[in-house]
Amino acid sequence: MQMTVNEWCTRLKGILEGDAGTIITHPAKIEEAGEGAISFIGNPRYEHFAYSTKASALIVQTSWSPEKKIKPH
Numbered sequence: 001m002q003m004t005v006n007e008w009c010t011r012l013k014g015i016l017e018g019d020a021g022t023i024i025t026h027p028a029k030i031e032e033a034g035e036g037a038i039s040f041i042g043n044p045r046y047e048h049f050a051y052s053t054k055a056s057a058l059i060v061q062t063s064w065s066p067e068k069k070i071k072p073h
């Protein structure tokens with residue numbers, strides 16, 4: 001099932017940063033994600049993957065503050 005990032009954000013009652021129209025086609029592990037994937041950071045030890053993941057979208061806690069800029073892929 002395909003959903004836009006905006007649809008994911010609405011369902012999760014989140015705050016969207018980025019392109020709301022990006023199409024998400026599947027979930028994936030943050031370290032394995034590619035285009036069309038959505039992933040999440042649920043444990044701080046995986047945070048470093050946020051800077052290199054190829055995922056089209058990430059779910060993070062609102063309290064999370066990245067150490068450096070995350071570049072969209």
